[in-house]
Amino acid sequence: MLGKLRRAAELWAQGEKCLAQIHLAHLRLPKLESEEQAFRLFLADRLIASGHSPRGLCEALGFDLPEALRKYNPDEPRDRRGRWTNGSDGVDNKIILISVDDPEKEKDDPLYQEQRALGEETPEEDERHGRPIDPMGPTPFPIPGPRPTAAQASTPKPSDFVGQDFGKLRVGIEKPELGINLLSNHAVRRTEERSLSPSDLEDTVVNPLMVLRQSSGNFFYLSDNAVVVLDRSGKVVTTYSSADFDEKIY
Amino acid sequence: MAKDHAFMDVRSILMRDWDPIMMSGYLPDDEYDQYIPGVIRLLESNCGHEQLANYLLNVEKNWIEMEPQPERAVLAAKNLITAWKAKP
DSSP: HHHHHHHHHHHHHOOHHHHHHHHHHTOOOOOOOHHHHHHHHHHHHHHTTOOOOHHHHHHHTTTTHHHHHTTTOOOOOOOOTSSSSSSSSSOGEEEOOOOOOOHHHHHHHHHHHHHHHHHHHOOOHHHTTTTOOOOTTTOOOOOOSSOTTTTOOOHHHHHHHHOOOGGGGGGEEEEOSOOOOOEEEHHHHHHHTOOOHHHHHHHHHHSSSSSEEOOOOOOEOOSEEEEEOOOOSSSEEEEEEEGGTTTTTT | OOOOEEEEEEEEIIIIIIIITTTTTOTTTTGGGGGGGHHHHHTTTTTTTHHHHHHHHHIIIIIIIIIHHHHHHHHHHHHHHHHHOOOO
16 A cells, blocks of 8 residues: 555656556545545644654544554565565565466456556555555545655744635634734633633734635634634634634644 | 424534534534524514524524524525424
């Protein structure tokens, strides 16, 4: 699975989107059913890009990585398609492909035939190479782009999300030149109830991870610690802390 | 103290049909709880939907301080009254 994801990412980066889509189709990943799922995957990707471990993320959400991925070792020699090799240089001609006779599958499954045509390993070959993978199991992390090195990993910032559509929360924008100048009566009460300090609000507006422009015209600021919603004049409409970040935000 | 059914029903309708901040699904469940006692008092007095809608519009204007949305206030008021009358 990881080999196919890597290959898809490489092809996508090269502009070969159709080929990338084919590799993704072979993975038979479950479809995203809602904007919320897409948003959660997106946030997970950002957290991993900023240095959080995928396994730590899974554990925080209450499940572990599938066994095949726990066994994954990025230092094992692989070819450019991510398949294990018997050499260390990853050259294609060192790969040993095991042909699989499964006439029933070959008759009935067009994707199976396509896999053979592209030289991709079939699920049976994956298993023989010690990679039991359940394509319908929980997706451990989102389809990755090139994984940044530790030196490259950085905290997400609003410019990372400009133009991205977050459904009901609307669209990512650059951080506006706007500061907090007032709190609505509603916001004053919520701040007290939710034990937020003025600096919690200020920090969220000054250093947000992302800012979204909402259909109401308000601005949604998200940080690690809080959400602050400002109207166009800089008045705080509402706010809540990360204690209230549930699956909706994550 | 556990919130009773009436409170929870009102909370649910306010979040679903009123939601003046227009972020339902991405707000804490108790976002509009402050206004529920006022709504329940009106419901208990057998108010009409106009009176209840005006209460909600007042909250939008003077508390939440966003542009009032009369259609949503009226919809919420009607559904609140319907649900209140239907409760056992």
